[in-house]
Amino acid sequence: MIRLLPLVASAALALACVLPCAAADPASYDDDGMHYAAPADFEKVPIPAADPLGSEDSDSPTPVALFVYHKDRSDRQTITIAVARFDGDVSEFDTQHVSDERKEDGVFLSTNTKTTLANGMPAYFTKATSGSTAGQFMQRYEMLVCDGSRSIIVAYGGQQGSFSDTVAKAAFASLYVVVYPRHRK
Numbered sequence: 001m002i003r004l005l006p007l008v009a010s011a012a013l014a015l016a017c018v019l020p021c022a023a024a025d026p027a028s029y030d031d032d033g034m035h036y037a038a039p040a041d042f043e044k045v046p047i048p049a050a051d052p053l054g055s056e057d058s059d060s061p062t063p064v065a066l067f068v069y070h071k072d073r074s075d076r077q078t079i080t081i082a083v084a085r086f087d088g089d090v091s092e093f094d095t096q097h098v099s100d101e102r103k104e105d106g107v108f109l110s111t112n113t114k115t116t117l118a119n120g121m122p123a124y125f126t127k128a129t130s131g132s133t134a135g136q137f138m139q140r141y142e143m144l145v146c147d148g149s150r151s152i153i154v155a156y157g158g159q160q161g162s163f164s165d166t167v168a169k170a171a172f173a174s175l176y177v178v179v180y181p182r183h184r185k
Contacts, residue, residue: 029065029081033147033180036154038067038079039171045071053180054084054150061153069158077158079171086151093151094124094144106130111165121145121177125169129160141168149180 027044028037031052038044045066054062061082069077086093094112101109111127124144131137137160145152154175156168 027067028174031064033149033178034081034152035174035176036065036081037174039069042067042069042077042079043071050083052083052150054086056085059084061151075159075162077156077163080153080155080157082153082155083150085149086146087149088146090122090124090144090146093146094126097144097151097153098126101126101128104130117143117145117175117177118173119176119178121147123177125172127165127168131160139163141165141172143172143175145175145177147177147180149182152177 027042028035029044030036033052045068047063047066050062050064052064061084063080063082065081067079091114094114098109098112101107107128107130109126109128111125113125115123115125117123122145124142126142126144128140128142129137130140138157139160139162140155140157142156143152143154145154154172156163156171
């Protein structure tokens with residue numbers, strides 16, 4: 001029994017060193033053309049694996065990552081990354097996306113601003129509100145980007161008033177997109 005004590009102590013010390021390091025790592029998503037790290041309080045939710053270029057069978061965006069804050073509370077907030085095959089530029093994608101948003105019942109698009117990501121990649125920042133019952137309105141901020149092979153929507157959503165434009169922009173600050181390397185093996 002005395003021989004096990006050093007082993008248990010070593011394991012406890014190793015676990016103590018590993019846990020803070022793992023906790024310090026933010027939930028993130030990476031593929032060949034994109035990196036995103038969610039804010040510290042968000043946790044990554046496992047979703048079925050998807051093609052990082054989007055579905056070949058559909059033009060609809062395919063979710064590739066989901067992050068949640070306050071998962072079990074009514075003031076839950078989510079960050080979703082969705083991709084779709086698209087070979088145009090971000091202005092074309094923005095026009096198409098805004099048109100689709102305006103066709104949906106109960107969606108009010110209030111902000112659509114051309115911007116750039118931290119690495120200089122052109123993007124659009126949008127804000128939409130949706131809902132039909134008082135007290136049930138949801139707000140969604142999106143960063144729209146194209147990388148030459150796909151359109152990318154990083155959406156931050158939650159109950160209206162639960163976070164601001166500033167919080168959403170800060171959540172998008174770690175988004176880094178480059179031209180997708182299509183011919184890499």
